[in-house]
Amino acid sequence: MEELERAVLTVMSRVSSHRKLYERNEEAVKQHLIGEIFKALGWDWSNPEEVRPEERTEDGRADYALFLNGEIVAFVEAKNLGVNVLSKDEPLRQLARYCFSRGVKYGVLTNGAVWVVLRAFAEGTSLRERILFTVDLENDPVERSVVKLSLLSKSRIKEVERLSSLLKALEVSFSELLKEYPENLLVGFLLAKHSLIPVSKLTPGVTPKAIYVHENGWKPLPLGDRSLKGALLAILDYIEARSEGEKREEIRKARRVLSNMDIPPEKIIRLLGEIERDEGIELRVEV
Secondary structure (H helix, E strand, O other): OHHHHHHHHHHHHHHHHOHHHHHHOHHHHHHHHHHHHHHHOOOOOOOOOOEEEEEEEOOEEEEEEEEEOOEEEEEEEEOOOOOOOOOOHHHHHHHHHHHHHHOOOEEEEEOOOEEEEEEOOOOOOOOHHHEEEEEEOOOOOHHHHHHHHHHHOOOOHHHHHHHHHHHHHHHHHHHHHOOOOOHHHHHHHHHOOOOEEEHHHOOOOOOOOEEEEEOOOEEEEOOOOOOHHHHHHHHHHHHHHHOOHHHHHHHHHHHHHHHOOOOOHHHHHHHHHHHHHHHOOOEEEEO
């Protein structure tokens, strides 16, 4: 994904710096913009077993054909930057005709900055209804552009329809859920991989696997001993590291004393709660 993100940023920079060139020169769009993205997607742009320019169809020549295992998986049609590929129907119809004439399922229409991906044919649907997704590099968040374009990678393109449908469902459901819940809570829900319990809900018999502190997201702390006492000492190490001067020395002494004590679980839970309150931090324990 990092390579694709770099390619997206490179294309955006080139469009910004040389817009007039790309508005009149389709070949420059192909070489400088489209090729940049597809190479980052894992396609060997100079290998005729993967990418063939000017592929013949009954309705003309498609700018590029993408091959996997000897089969065309998609046609790519390029336009100069002056062509609004989102609003004009004819370039899409042209691409759909190329696909239909060769039985190719998917088509990609792009002017280098805007990308339109469609399923070429499906009974009872209009051309616009068959658009799987669009990407506008100049106006969409980079993160969204990268995720959507990644569906055209060699490893994902055969699943482009299924994956684009899942992304669309995620976008719609997330948008609706934002009306009911805070964004950080929903993101935490989506990313949660572990059972994280607040300190206030801990019971004496619990055995921690890890302890987390909230610092621009949940951050795990090194846990030397999988016990409540180990969790307490890990938190003291964290506080000591971010403290200075006299306070730091006090924390160090307290940790040294506590590490040699046999502390009842109930007291450890109480101490963890006091640390949360006094330090203004939020803790979770993975069980």
